[in-house]
Each structure stands twice: as structure tokens, then as C-alpha cells.
Amino acid sequence: MQGNWKNMLTARSYIIGTLVVFILFLAGFCIQYADLVFPIKQEQTINWSQKFAEKSVELEHCERKLLVNGVSFRKMALHVLTPWLAPIIWDGTYNIKTLDRQYNGTRIGLFVFAVKKYIRFLQPLLESAERYFMVGHKVTYYVFTDKVDEVVKPKMADGRILQLHNVVADQRWQDVSMRRMEILTVYTKKYMPNEIDYLVCADVDMVFNDHVGVEILGDLVATIHPGFFLAEPEAFAYERRLISTAYVPYGQGDFYYMAALYGGKVDEIYKLSVACQKGITEDKKHYIEAVWQEESHLNRYLVYNKPTKVLSPEYIWDNSLPHGEFIKKKRFLAVHKDHQEVRY
Ligand code: 5GW
Ligand code: MN
Secondary structure: OHHHHHHHHHHHHHHHHHHHHHHHHHHHHHOOHHHHOOOHHHHHHHHHHHHHHHHHHHHHHHHHHHOOOOOOOOHHHHEEEEOOOOEEEEEOOOHHHHHHHHHOOEEEEEEEEEHHHHHHHHHHHHHHHHHHEEEEEEEEEEEEEHHHOOOOOOOOOOOOEEEEEEEEOOOOHHHHHHEEEEEEHHHHHHOOOHOOOOEEOOOOOOOEEEOOOOOHHOOOOEEEEOOOOOOOOOOOOOOOOOOOOOOOOOOOOOOOOOEEEEEEEHHHHHHHHHHHHHHHHHHHOOOOOOOHHHHHHHHHHHHHHHOOOEEEEEOOOOOOOOOOOHOOOEEEEEOOOOOOOOOO
């Protein structure tokens, strides 16, 4: 009798044990394969991946800010939005597939000046542009040089055009750099409106080193100077002499932008170049020249005409600068110059 009871008890605990194991297994399965057991709608899945993407942007943004925690650096340039709600473009803030579709068929111009010894920078720039700049889109290179015959045409993908224009080399290098504004006033009015939608203006002593695509397009776009992105506004290299038309008073201005990369819709660059050229001419009348030539005029313009999109220093970097740890993608790099060799 007793043996029977014992047997029955053992059998019962065996059944209960098996049941518990089975229930646990079922629960585990439900947790592991929740979307199979409780199918969720496609929309919800997309929402979650979007949430994930947003979170990772937020995290990257925090990570960048954390790098300067406890130090008296200014953090505004590390954000992903300006105070006037223009996006600041960092890696991870955009989806290139979505943007490439959105800008499908858009015509983009790249404006560069290469006179005198700077002709040596042209070929590497154009070759790197073929690898990284607006790949898959319609691109026209507007090259201005005093040595049209010396230009080596790079192998170009379909849909890409090289326009070579002759330009006289100014006597002073400062004038070469500023001459770009005058040329822009002409081309953005006469020719470019029929040829392109957006224009990107760049220095020639640079190379593309990573992706630079349609994420940089906007009505009016400027790049944060890599030497000033952590600087306080008082330290910005704005023209501070009241006598110059490029004057920016202390207390004004958000970022110090670099003239080595800016752009926008053709009519916006027309307005910008007209304003800057006017300032340059006015200053010349008074025998003055802004501290950083056309860059000073560009900065003055952008204080009062806020860019609709701001590019982080990923879009202009120089490997000799400090704080490269903030810059994961060095997309557009300054070429090291032997200043003696390229002296004007
Ligand atoms: C040459 C010596 C000193 C300064 C400028 C030049 C120079 C500039 C030149 O001989 N030829 C020329 O085409 N430029 C154009 O002006 C290039 O497009 C160049 O990228 C741009 C700005 O001059 P950079 O690059 O020397 O200015 P930073 O601020 O990069 O030093
Ligand atoms: Mn340069």
C-alpha cells in the first residue's frame, strides 16, 4: 500500500515537473519569437527601427558631447540642430538611401579655382571627387584656371561633365581668392541657372576622403571651420574692424564658417556672391581688405542670412588640427602644402 502511494506521488511530481518545464519552455519560446507568436503589423516594425535609428543618433551626439565634459569647451557645434533649427550634418544623422531617392535627377555643380601653382591640386581633387562626391548623381565641374591646356581630365562616370574656363591670374594671392566671388556673381546669374540646381563651392587644395553626397544639399549651406568648432564666439576670426564691410560685432554670430566649402541653390549663391563682392569692392575703395578676405565677407553674410543647413567639421578637416577624436569621418581633407613651393 505504502509503496503504491509512494509510486503515485513520484508519478505526480514527475507529471508536474514535466508540465513546469513545458510551461517554462513555452514562455521562453514566446519571449524569444514574440513576433511569430503575436504577429505585429509592418508599420510597428518600421517605427521600432526608426526609434532605434533616432536613439543611435542621440547616443552618438551624447558621446561627442561627453568627450568635452568637464572641459570649458563650447559644445554648440557638436549638436545636430542649430538654435534656428537648421540641421548640423554629422555621420549617422541621415539616411543616404532615402535622400538619394529624394534628390534623384538633381543637377549639382562643383566650383573650383586653380590658378598659378595651385593647378597641381586640381587632378587629385577631381579624381577623389569621382570616388566620393555625389556618386550616382549629375555633376558638372566648373573649373577656372589660367592653364586650361595643362588640365588632365579625370576618368569620369556617366552623367558627369567637366567645364574648363579661362581666368586671368591676379597679381596678389589675396585677390585670387577673392576673385572667386566676382566670377560667381556672373556664372550664378548667366549660365548656372540653366545647367544646375545646386552649387557647391570648394577650395582646390583639398581631397575627398570619404562620402560627400546629397545630404549636403540645401538652400544655403555652410561648413563649420574645423579650427574653431570648439571655440567661444569671442575667439572667432570674424573681421572686427568697424571700417570694413565684413565687420561682425562681438556678441553676434553663431559659428565661424570656412570658405573652403559652402553651397546652396544657384539663386542663393548668386545673392551671397553679390553681397560679398559688393563688400570686397567697397572695402577696396577705402584701401582696406578684410582680415580673412572673402571668408570674412562670407561669415558676415551668414550672420545675417542664416544657413538652412550646417555641415560639421567632418566636411572640412585638416589632419594637423587637434580634437580629431570628434571627427569619425574625415570626408574632405586639406592637402598639406609646402608653402614655399606654392608661394605666389
Ligand atoms: C596661393 C598662395 C597663397 C594663397 C592663395 C594662393 C592661391 C589660391 C593660388 O595661387 N591659386 C589659387 O587658385 N588659389 C585658389 O584660392 C584655390 O582655389 C585655393 O584653394 C583658394 C584659397 O586659397 P588657399 O587654399 O591657399 O587658402 P587657405 O585658407 O586654404 O590657405
Ligand atoms: Mn585651401
